[in-house]
Amino acid sequence: MSAQIETVQRQPARLRQGEPVRLVLAGCGAVTKLYYAEALSRLQGRGQIAVAAIFDPEAKSAAVVQARLPGTKVAASFDGLLAAGADVAIIASPPRYHLDQSMQALRAGMHVLCEKPMATSSSDADLILAVAAANNLHVATGLVRRQFPATRSIKAMVEGGLIGKIQGVCCFEGGPFQWPVASTSYFSRAESGGGVLQDIGTHCLDLLTWWFGEPHEIHYADDAMGGVEANCLVRLGFGGFEATVRLSRDWARPNLYRLEGERGSISWAVNETELVEIALKGCRTAATASFTDTDDRSRDFVDAFCDQISDLVDTVRNGTLLSGSATAGRNVLKRIEECYARRKRLDMPWLGAEDFRHVIASAETRQ
Template structure:
């Protein structure tokens, strides 16, 4: 990395694997010296995350001769056609069962969260590898059943926690491990802002469809990173404004072995998105969507660390899908951090208290 002053800125598997009466590549295996055949991918869910990120990633992998999108399914025919217009080798399917009968090696599950477990487990039962967009499931228990199904089937299951692929995330882990800012004391997190994700229906805001609000949406990313950096936490407090619906704001306090982390997630509050790690000798400041830079403050001087092998958000998305098709564990980490994050979210929901909203509740404390 370099610093500048003042910035804050399949190969065909010879062991033939039968699935549904056909032979299939095992994307978990690759033996050096033999050519890798294109991994055949099926996509379930053609919404915003597929249109924005998975389609460009699939195009990049096709161009590199690594994978090919074979078939897609979404209940919305227009959404399916939009994806197939960009990846014309793929065919549309009338149902998820139809998708499973295509000649595939891996299913990419990008459907609404309440469909993740059933679709993933069905694909694993067919002998397919699965890459599932976050949140892996509607609860930690449901996610554990998915992981158990993958282990029983002997197939890879990866989760779309793309931030693990950011060089900035890996740099923060290294700085904390080496004690560059001294003894870590606190972590302050704010993430969110006025909601602008291009949803196609009100179902996005349904607890039955999504499992929750901003905590279920942003929480898997935020908690997964914190747990990856600091270990598993103790929940001190969770407050939100759900009022019987889905929360637009959540405030969570976690304790990581004496390090207090205060996390604020919002879908309506416009303020800078930042992670601030305060140590005895300085602090690290990171904007969560910056893949290749962070700020380091030591002795009152702030320097922007720009990582030479950076890449943008789409590069990270492509890298995680490449890892999924190769069967390589993500950044040397298995499924446990993702499960721990979901377990923490479950605990937050179980113990949550109402957030003080004096503008609504007359006489409430500020």
């Protein structure tokens, strides 16, 4: 590791008051087209940032994003992107590039916001954190659900004891796969680091550990037989209660988190930015509460991306505390690795005995 940790050749320039933070973006795939491009457009329109350059090996993808960010240049290579002289780099490339591109951006003297997963392994994430620390640079990871007023309010309600001691948590999430991927690499463990657990499970496990702390016990099963998992079941022990997580890429889930406490329950619909349902025992009614930030401005899903970018920008400009620290991204990778290390085969009663033998034999052949 020591051979890879070196001081940067260029220190970030000191920002003048009122000057926008210069930013570059690597990766113009689905997450950028759906969310980052609009978030950057909003922030640039407010004068908070200036997008200096973007890069994607697919020229058509870069052109689509450039059209939404007037004045932004398209770099011909990742090296060209780094040469744009920015303060912050957003890494939104496929996961297998996160380690190398984050390290290169840090060594070019840039702070980094890396889309989840931070890397494809916790050891790679440790390398990124070590280089950042050695050079007094900040790294954030894209755990966007932490930015929702709804999820932050759930954390406050749990810590404040609104529903009393937690007795159990159920998370049902997923549905038929609809993410607009550009290639089959999304379904390769070598390319993405895993299946549904590494994908939406990153957000789920991060929220649970953010709300309740680190689990002391993990049980895990999935349907991966030579490939990546499309369905999985996770049971996490949190000292006095269990959280059950069911994730799927091929059949509809309720997409609901439910926290049961001794005095009531809290229910949250996945990716709902502001609404939370609260029911107290002894009452025949339930309330749907709408949580907004203190500025009383409603926030949609893209605003959550704006907020996580602004969090790093404010830290770069003013030295404020970074709420989206990459340590959380590293820790959730570790939890996912622990799940995979404990993998058991998910019960699949819909497979007959002959079908099951055929599937196992095919998986063994591929390995």
